[in-house]
Amino acid sequence: MAYKLIIFMVVILTLTTALPVLSLPFVVFHGIGDTCANVEEFIQTLESETGNHGQCIPLGETAQDSAFVPIMDQVTLACQKVKELDELKNGYNLIGLSQGSLISRGLIEFCDDAPPVKNFLSIGGPQAGLAGAPNCSSNPICAILDDLLNLLPVYSSLIQGMVAPSNYMKIPTKIDAYLRGCKFLPYANNEIPGLKNDTYVERFASLHKLVLVMFEEDTMIVPKDSSWFGYYANGSTDTLLPFNETTLYKEDLIGLKTLHEAGKVTFKKAPGGHLNYSDDLYEMVLPFVKDDDEFDVQIAVA
DSSP, X not given: OHHHHHHHHXXXXXXXXXXXXXXXXXXXXXXXTOOGGGGHXXXXXXXXXXXXXXXXXXXXXXXXXXXXXXXXXXXXXXXXXXXXXXXXXXXXXXXXXXXHHHHHHHHHHHOTXXXXXXXXXXXXXXXXXXXXXXXXXXXXXXXXXXXXXXXXXXXXXXXXXXXXXXXXXXXXXXXXXXXXXXXXXXXXXXXXXXXXXXXXXXXXXXXXXXXXEEETTOOSSSSGGGGGTOEEOTTOSSOEEOGGGSHHHHTTSSSHHHXXXXXXXXEEEESSSTTOOOHHHHHHHHHHHSOGGGOOOOOOBO
């Protein structure tokens, strides 16, 4: 009998040692006016530090596409592409950079029969919206966008159909117009009265981890607290509400409150301006891109 126990233990030990270590791939969506080529170094650094395979999924042929193709169309394309990638079928970690964070959230909420997202990292993402045109005049594409958004009615069908950032601009003094005319964010945030979609809540609340990175000197995302789901009170450009005092949180419109109360949300502050790829940023991101079994569920405000 004793020899059978020994054989059994040897078999179990052999099988356990032979089991592959869980290695989750990761996907990156870049920001506005950018291309996958420009985030290759970011991906390579994460790959070399984690041993996990990563890739940026292009949502257009040029940098202009991210600026002038409506966000919902970009989300639809992202949904199609992730479902075509066999290596993602068992799950993956998702990283959104700036506007790419909203593409990522749209993918999580709207994409039917998609491979599961384990951890979602929103880096400098305007999750609660933009109160005005993005301040990015150093980028020629953004400069054109600034002019269009400042000269023409932001919630008109014309602008909503041709200027991507208009789809997540939430002007605090024009909330009624925002709810009527904005073609992406009110739906992603489940803000339209009578149209709350519980499926979006379930999908977002199913994340293992939600990591929200805000840049301390961000002037492109206004308010910068939008990266943490903080935003201005309706009707005001002075009263800034932290994430847990917003209606989106208190009424749990997308599952943020559920995730937070479960200890699955991590808030991080990164030094520098918008999308500053510092060593500090990599240190914040790396633990959540590593193998999923190594994560501890916790909330940390840095």
